[in-house]
Amino acid sequence: MPELPEVEGVVRELSSVSIGRTISEVQVSDVIRRSKELGKEAIVKGITLEDFIEELASMTIVNITRRSKYIYFHMEKNGLPYLLVSHLGMSGAWFNVDTLEDVVEQKFRNHVHVVFKMADGGLLVYSDIRRFGELRLLQKEGDYIPLLKMAPEPFDASAEDHFIAMASLPKYARKPIKEVIMDGHVISGCGNIYATEALFRMKIHPGRAAERISEKRKRELFREIVDVLQESIDAGGSSISDYRNINGEAGTMQTRLKMYGKKECGTCGKETKSMKIAGRTSVYCPQCQR
Ligand SMILES: [Zn+2]
Numbered sequence: 001m002p003e004l005p006e007v008e009g010v011v012r013e014l015s016s017v018s019i020g021r022t023i024s025e026v027q028v029s030d031v032i033r034r035s036k037e038l039g040k041e042a043i044v045k046g047i048t049l050e051d052f053i054e055e056l057a058s059m060t061i062v063n064i065t066r067r068s069k070y071i072y073f074h075m076e077k078n079g080l081p082y083l084l085v086s087h088l089g090m091s092g093a094w095f096n097v098d099t100l101e102d103v104v105e106q107k108f109r110n111h112v113h114v115v116f117k118m119a120d121g122g123l124l125v126y127s128d129i130r131r132f133g134e135l136r137l138l139q140k141e142g143d144y145i146p147l148l149k150m151a152p153e154p155f156d157a158s159a160e161d162h163f164i165a166m167a168s169l170p171k172y173a174r175k176p177i178k179e180v181i182m183d184g185h186v187i188s189g190c191g192n193i194y195a196t197e198a199l200f201r202m203k204i205h206p207g208r209a210a211e212r213i214s215e216k217r218k219r220e221l222f223r224e225i226v227d228v229l230q231e232s233i234d235a236g237g238s239s240i241s242d243y244r245n246i247n248g249e250a251g252t253m254q255t256r257l258k259m260y261g262k263k264e265c266g267t268c269g270k271e272t273k274s275m276k277i278a279g280r281t282s283v284y285c286p287q288c289q290r
Contacts, residue, residue: 002088004069004154004189005232009251010094011066017096018124022060025117026053031131032113043113043128045136046144052137056084056116068150068188072141082139085147089132095125103127151188154229160222163187167210167218177213178206179278181225190225192280193238193260198225200259205289206282207275231256259283 002010028049035042036049044052056075059082063074071094073084086092095103100123103109107129114126114135126135141147151166152159166172166186181187182195190198199206202221204213213221232238237251258266265272265285274283 001090001191002069002092002237003191003193003232004066004229005194005235005253006237006251007069007071007088007189008066008233009237010088011064011071014071014094014096015064018061018118019063020061021122021124022058022119023056023116023124024058024119026056027115027117028053029113042131043126043133043135045134047137052135055082055137059084067141067147068153068184069191070147080139082137083141083143085134085136085138085141085144086126087134089128089130089134091129092133093127095123095127097123097125099123100125150184151186153188154190154226159187159226160219163222164215164218173211174209176207176277177204177210177221178282180210181221182278182280187222187225189229192282193257194225194228194232196260196283197257198228200285200289201228203288203290206277206284208290259285 028044032042032044033049036044055077059075059077061073062076065072065074069087071086073086075082075084093108095108097103098121100109100112100115103112103125108127111129112125112127113131116124118124126133136144138144152162163186167180172180172183172186178195178199181190181198182192196206198221201224202217204217204221232253235251235253235256238253238257259272260283262272262283264270265288268285268287270285270287272283273286274281276282
């Protein structure tokens with residue numbers, strides 16, 4: 001699943017190749033069409049396909065930014081601003097290509113769901129193998145309330161105090177620390193990979209209750225999370241499972257991971273253990289993490 005660093009990588013690459021370009025035509029897959037007919041909403045959410053296709057045509061991409069794990073395409077049409085919000089889900093990927101054949105890996109080419117034909121002739125392609133991704137066309141961020149409820153960006157000055165305040169609320173204090181740091185209302189964009197790594201670096205057991213960690217240690221943990229996220233952004237993200245950047249390339253952060261997906265601890269050599277926390281597999285070292 002792409003996490004914050006991978007999404008940041010996609011945003012930077014998309015920005016460099018698509019700002020200023022105009023969409024001339026939108027195509028969606030038969031899978032999306034059938035899903036809409038069945039009253040479900042695969043990928044394209046909160047809008048009819050007719051409106052999605054018609055409204056996006058002639059829109060210009062003015063800017064692309066990241067908010068937590070969402071990609072924000074800031075659009076403009078007839079002088080009015082729009083916001084196209086993209087979440088990559090488990091396996092979503094954007095490709096900037098001349099033709100669909102240029103989506104090199106077959107598994108991505110077989111699951112192309114949305115194609116923006118650009119006025120200059122190229123294609124901006126959204127592929128999603130497992131179809132957990134989302135595309136929403138809004139006028140502004142506030143039109144989709146969950147976007148307003150996300151914690152501050154982890155790199156914002158206010159994010160650390162926000163985390164400390166949230167983690168001490170009765171709602172979170174007794175929960176396992178790993179569940180708390182992975183909650184998007186508490187910290188933005190700290191998914192399983194980076195939560196696992198930050199807890200290992202801090203020698204904190206993922207199942208320890210938030211209230212049983214001192215404020216000083218919590219602040220250190222927060223800074224460790226920020227460091228791990230920044231390191232991964234610098235490394236082009238981790239390429240666990242199906243993450244690809246817009247050129248179809250994988251990142252290198254996975255080679256630096258010390259605990260996520262490991263069978264034994266890199267520090268003490270002991271066999272790692274795993275437990276389910278908030279439905280996610282949590283790997284940890286029973287010796288190093290308390
Ligand atoms: Zn260990």
